[in-house]
Amino acid sequence: xxxxxxxxxxxxxxxxxxxxxxxxxxxxxxxxxxxxxxxxxxxxxxxxxxxxxxxxxxxxxxxxxxxxxxxxxxxxxxxxxxxxxxxxxxxxxxxxxxxxxxxxxxxxxxxxxxxxxxxxxxxxxxxxxxxxxxxxxxxxxxxxxxxxxxxxxxxxxxxxxxxxxxxxxxxxxxxxxxxxxxxxxxxxxxxxxxxxxxxxxxxxxxxxxxxxxxxxxxxxxxxxxxxxxxxxxxxxxxxxxxxxxxxxxxxxxxxxxxxxxxxxxxxxxxxxxxxxxxxxxxxxxxxxxxxxxxxxxxxxxxxxxxxxxxxxxxxxxxxxxxxxxxxxxxxxxxxxxxxxxxxxxxxxxxxxxxxxxxxxxxxxxxxxxxxxxxxxxxxxxxxxxxxxxxxxxxxxxx
Ligand SMILES: Cc1ncc(COP(=O)(O)O)c(C=O)c1O
Numbered sequence: 599x600x601x602x603x604x605x606x607x608x609x610x611x612x613x614x615x616x617x618x619x620x621x622x623x624x625x626x627x628x629x630x631x632x633x634x635x636x637x638x639x640x641x642x643x644x645x646x647x648x649x650x651x652x653x654x655x656x657x658x659x660x661x662x663x664x665x666x667x668x669x670x671x672x673x674x675x676x677x678x679x680x681x682x683x684x685x686x687x688x689x690x691x692x693x694x695x696x697x698x699x700x701x702x703x704x705x706x707x708x709x710x711x712x713x714x715x716x717x718x719x720x721x722x723x724x725x726x727x728x729x730x731x732x733x734x735x736x737x738x739x740x741x742x743x744x745x746x747x748x749x750x751x752x753x754x755x756x757x758x759x760x761x762x763x764x765x766x767x768x769x770x771x772x773x774x775x776x777x778x779x780x781x782x783x784x785x786x787x788x789x790x791x792x793x794x795x796x797x798x799x800x801x802x803x804x805x806x807x808x809x810x811x812x813x814x815x816x817x818x819x820x821x822x823x824x825x826x827x828x829x830x831x832x833x834x835x836x837x838x839x840x841x842x843x844x845x846x847x848x849x850x851x852x853x854x855x856x857x858x859x860x861x862x863x864x865x866x867x868x869x870x871x872x873x874x875x876x877x878x879x880x881x882x883x884x885x886x887x888x889x890x891x892x893x894x895x896x897x898x899x900x901x902x903x904x905x906x907x908x909x910x911x912x913x914x915x916x917x918x919x920x921x922x923x924x925x926x927x928x929x930x931x932x933x934x935x936x937x938x939x940x941x942x943x944x945x946x947x948x949x950x951x952x953x954x955x956x957x958x959x960x961x962x963x964x965x966x967x968x969x970x971x972x973x974x975x976x977x978x979x980x981x982x983x984x985x986x987x988x989x990x991x992x993x994x995x996x
Contacts (some may be wrong), residue, residue, distance in 0.1 A: 603638055605659045610739075616953020619937045623947035633945045634976040636964040639774065639920055640965035641838045643893060646886035649837065652878035653871050663871035668858045669696025669846070673873045676880045677831070677846050684806070685816040687824050693848050695857035698865055698927050700804040700832035700845040703726060707828045707847055708735035708766065710856040711798045716765040721752045722955030723923075725774045727800070733767070738814065740764065744959045746914065746925060748959070750776040754787040769817065770802035773810050775954045775963040776923045777898070777916030779809055789820040799827045804845070807836040807887055809918035818848065825850055835920065836887050837879045844868060844876040894920055897966035897973055904977040910993075911984040920966050923951070924980070927960035929988045937962050946976045 600606075627633040643955040659717040668674065682689040697703040704727075712718055714736035720728045722741035732739040740760060744752045750773065757767070768789065792799050796955040801817035818827040832845035847857065861867060881887065898915075901922040905913040912925045925934045933950035940962075941947050947996075952959030964980070966973060 604736070607875070608727055608734050616937075616950045619947050619949065622938075623941060626941070631945055633941075633947060634968060634972050635947045636966075636968065636973075636976060637947045637949050638967065640840050640967060641964045642967050642969060643890065643891070645842075646864045646883065646889075647836045649771050649839065649875050649879050649883060649886060653842075653875035656871040658718055658872035659670045661874055663870065665867050665870045665873060667867045668854065669694065669868065670870065670873045670877070672847075673877045673880075676877055677848075679747070680880055681829075681831070681848050684814075685819045687816070688818050689848060690913055692851040693854055693855045694869060695847050695861070697833060697842075697845050697847060698868060699843040700802065700830045701731070702843075702865070703737060703830040703832070703845045703847040704768075705727075705731050706857045706860055707800050707830065707849070707853070708732060708737060708768075711766050711800075711828075711851050711858055712737035713765075717760075717763055718766040718768060719757065720761055720768040720796075721770070721773075723750065723775050723951065723958040724774075724955050725770055725863060726766060726953065730909075731780050737766070738810070738849055741818065741955060742767075744776070745957050746961070748916065749781075750778045750923075751781060751784045751859065754784070754791065757788070758791050758795075761791050761797055761962070764795070764797060766798045766800060767792060768800045768802065770805075772805040772814075772916075772918030774805065774919055775949070775951070775958065777915065777919045777921050778813065778914065779811055779917035782815065785815060785817060785820050788817070789823050792826060793822060797826070799823065800830065801827060804830060804832040804835050804888065805919045805989070806831070807891055808920065810895050810898065811917055814918075820886055825928050828853055833876055833879055836890065837883050838886065838890050839876070839879065842875060843871050844872055876930075894918075897970060898922065900970060901966065901977055902973055903963070904974060905981060908981055908985065910988045911981050922964045922966060922977075923958065924948075924962050924964060925960065926962055926984055928993060929939070930993050931960070931987070933958065933960055933962050936960075936984070939987070944983055946980055946982065946983075986994050
């Protein structure tokens with residue numbers, strides 16, 4: 599018996615997705631070898647105990663039954679207030695749908711906006727699930743490059759050329775995997791193209807609290823964009839709550855209403871105790887949010903320091919997020935080959951840039967998700983590995 603074309607098509611064409619390095623690292627570790635794993639973007643720090651306590655208290659108090667499918671009104675109100683305070687854009691409960699993490703917010707947004715066969719544009723390098731999520735919603739993914747030479751800002755000429763045939767543009771800043779934020783010029787350029795070609799904008803802002811520039815600007819706040827923009831939010835990154843699966847989307851009221859139809863017929867909403875823990879995090883979790891932001895900011899600075907003065911492995915200084923994107927092109931290895939050799943020779947595991955698209959070829963992504971001491975040690979050894987390799991092959995720049 600054959601499965602549906604929809605399910606069989608989610609992974610799309612193409613072979614390796616880059617996760618072999620992760621699986622090999624796990625095997626080596628299980629076999630007793632010392633491995634520092636910088637592949638996975640999940641926190642090493644625990645969730646703040648007060649948030650976990652809020653979850654337990656809520657469950658003990660009986661919040662264990664069905665909940666309103668769009669999310670508890672008090673949680674949606676708190677999200678709306680948070681979004682309005684952070685962006686300045688008028689936002690009410692009617693603009694909010696609570697979802698199972700930012701990932702389900704993305705799927706829900708695409709399901710609301712795209713009909714089968716519609717084209718959804720997204721920026722390369724991209725978060726690994728984007729093309730699969732677009733295909734799962736029946737749309738056709740098409741990439742817009744964002745090259746290292748332009749600080750990984752999307753190529754607006756290419757975007758303008760592709761826009762007439764597209765329905766949606768999906769962007770993400772601060773970005774996974776590159777760690778860059780978008781400049782005001784980029785955001786305004788994107789807005790202009792969306793308005794000219796009547797594109798919906800889906801802006802994945804799950805890293806918005808991890809923006810070191812201190813002036814994170816939501817795409818929904820760009821003048822004229824609120825009616826055509828859906829932003830994706832989540833407590834996964836801001837409050838170290840990846841396993842709670844609590845996210846949301848913010849958009850025009852008919853989009854939030856559309857998500858209600860989808861959620862009613864799929865997940866039927868989130869556990870009440872998870873929502874109560876989320877409400878606690880949003881209203882009383884400022885210290886936890888600040889601690890997590892300070893941690894990644896410190897580690898990003900540590901990474902910048904390790905790669906200072908070298909020109910074989912270089913780092914695009916992260917503007918935000920949880921990752922460092924390392925340019926290893928001077929070794930003339932692909933990101934894939936670099937990552938496999940690095941693992942074999944040093945026990946350090948990083949993600950090949952090619953697993954995030956073509957624009958990050960020859961790069962590797964290091965997650966800043968191990969303690970500072972191990973992070974410094976791993977990055978220093980990565981730098982030395984690259985320099986030694988380039989010297990031995992005669993590719994060194996000195
Ligand atoms: C860019 C980006 N968007 C969305 C997600 C999904 O996050 P959530 O845990 O909220 O589903 C991630 C997770 O790593 C991410 O990096």
